Amino acid sequence: MNEVEQAELFNKELDSLLRDGKSPVFSSDPGALSLAAELARADFSADSLIRESLRERLAGQPGLLESLRALFANNYARAALAAAVLVIALLPLARRHEVAAPGPAATAARPPQAPVHAPALARSAVPPLPPLPAAPAAAVSAGAGGLFASIPMGRLEGVAIKNFPITPAGSGLPMVLAAGREVKLENGSGIVFETGGAVFTLERKVISHDDIFERRVL
Amino acid sequence: MDFAELYDKFFSKVYNYVRYHVRLAAEADDVTGKVFEAALRGYEGYDAAKGPAQGWLFGIARNAVIDWARNRGRRAEVSLEDAPEPGGSDPQLESALERKEEKALLLEAVAGLDDRARDIIALKFSSGMNNREIAAMTGLGESNVGIIIFRAVKKMQADIEGKRKL
Numbered sequence: 001m002n003e004v005e006q007a008e009l010f011n012k013e014l015d016s017l018l019r020d021g022k023s024p025v026f027s028s029d030p031g032a033l034s035l036a037a038e039l040a041r042a043d044f045s046a047d048s049l050i051r052e053s054l055r056e057r058l059a060g061q062p063g064l065l066e067s068l069r070a071l072f073a074n075n076y077a078r079a080a081l082a083a084a085v086l087v088i089a090l091l092p093l094a095r096r097h098e099v100a101a102p103g104p105a106a107t108a109a110r111p112p113q114a115p116v117h118a119p120a121l122a123r124s125a126v127p128p129l130p131p132l133p134a135a136p137a138a139a140v141s142a143g144a145g146g147l148f149a150s151i152p153m154g155r156l157e158g159v160a161i162k163n164f165p166i167t168p169a170g171s172g173l174p175m176v177l178a179a180g181r182e183v184k185l186e187n188g189s190g191i192v193f194e195t196g197g198a199v200f201t202l203e204r205k206v207i208s209h210d211d212i213f214e215r216r217v218l
Numbered sequence: 219m220d221f222a223e224l225y226d227k228f229f230s231k232v233y234n235y236v237r238y239h240v241r242l243a244a245e246a247d248d249v250t251g252k253v254f255e256a257a258l259r260g261y262e263g264y265d266a267a268k269g270p271a272q273g274w275l276f277g278i279a280r281n282a283v284i285d286w287a288r289n290r291g292r293r294a295e296v297s298l299e300d301a302p303e304p305g306g307s308d309p310q311l312e313s314a315l316e317r318k319e320e321k322a323l324l325l326e327a328v329a330g331l332d333d334r335a336r337d338i339i340a341l342k343f344s345s346g347m348n349n350r351e352i353a354a355m356t357g358l359g360e361s362n363v364g365i366i367i368f369r370a371v372k373k374m375q376a377d378i379e380g381k382r383k384l
Contacts, residue, residue, distance in 0.1 A: 007368035
């Protein structure tokens with residue numbers, strides 16, 4: 001009997017041993033089959049120190065589907081998720097509306113924004129919205145109760161500024177606007193202020209990039 | 219079968235498979251833990267129609283053992299746990315020690331095999347897979363698997379008999 005035939009016979013007897021748990025009465029190789037039976041009986045798992053702890057740890061780690069299922073079993077979480085989905089779905093629509101109709105009309109159509117309180121956001125469990133694109137200063141009036149309000153133009157116009165709010169170092173006396181007259185300048189206009197100590201000009205003119213940036217060639 | 223059932227059914231088999239490769243119990247625990255963690259992660263994707271759970275699970279175990287062998291480097295494996303324990307006069311203790319020594323002999327004999335034969339012996343005697351399934355998993359021919367098993371058992375038999383005579 002060559003090795004291949006011996007191996008075939010041995011494997012037949014081994015499969016029978018593993019299937020039925022009994023060694024055949026007459027074996028071609030009793031010693032080898034006896035060792036195979038020892039290997040089949042050997043159980044080292046009693047040496048394991050993690051069997052129970054690993055089971056508990058794995059049982060505490062639900063899979064993705066189980067996590068989602070558990071989440072949806074909670075009504076509060078379901079409502080919060082639905083609200084979040086609705087807000088996310090409507091956000092592009094609101095943005096489009098804002099871009100399509102800018103200016104005062106859009107301001108009028110826009111509902112006043114209520115102040116946002118951080119604790120309220122935390123309680124709602126709805127992810128906070130990304131900030132809206134900045135509206136023009138005129139679009140948000142102080143009376144609308146927005147987060148930011150522009151100073152009413154009436155307070156800046158029509159009333160002559162008599163007391164300049166900066167005092168020169170050391171003198172202790174306010175700078176006084178003695179006179180202000182508009183003058184024509186190249187590419188614009190300006191106002192000449194004469195104070196108690198100096199005369200200076202505030203210019204208003206159209207400038208180009210080259211007036212404020214230095215152009216360099218790389 | 220839910221994952222807890224799978225765990226209960228296959229923990230010992232997977233541990234034994236790992237232990238044939240990783241002789242230190244603590245390291246075998248570590249590798250077995252990784253096997254079941256990976257199995258849990260992939261359990262939702264497991265399709266019973268594609269094959270029995272044991273083939274899928276032992277595929278994961280094989281990869282974990284390969285990863286362990288790759289990362290093991292060249293550090294020496296020395297453990298007090300593996301050192302022979304002093305004999306006692308208690309017959310029960312002596313019997314337990316004998317069983318432990320027998321197991322240690324088996325592990326030592328398996329460790330004396332080359333990597334391929336060790337893997338096939340570990341699969342054959344731990345997983346419950348037949349030679350055809352082992353051949354499919356390892357990419358070998360079925361008759362080749364049979365011959366490797368036969369030669370490996372004969373080699374282990376010679377090693378163990380040699381040690382028992384000492």
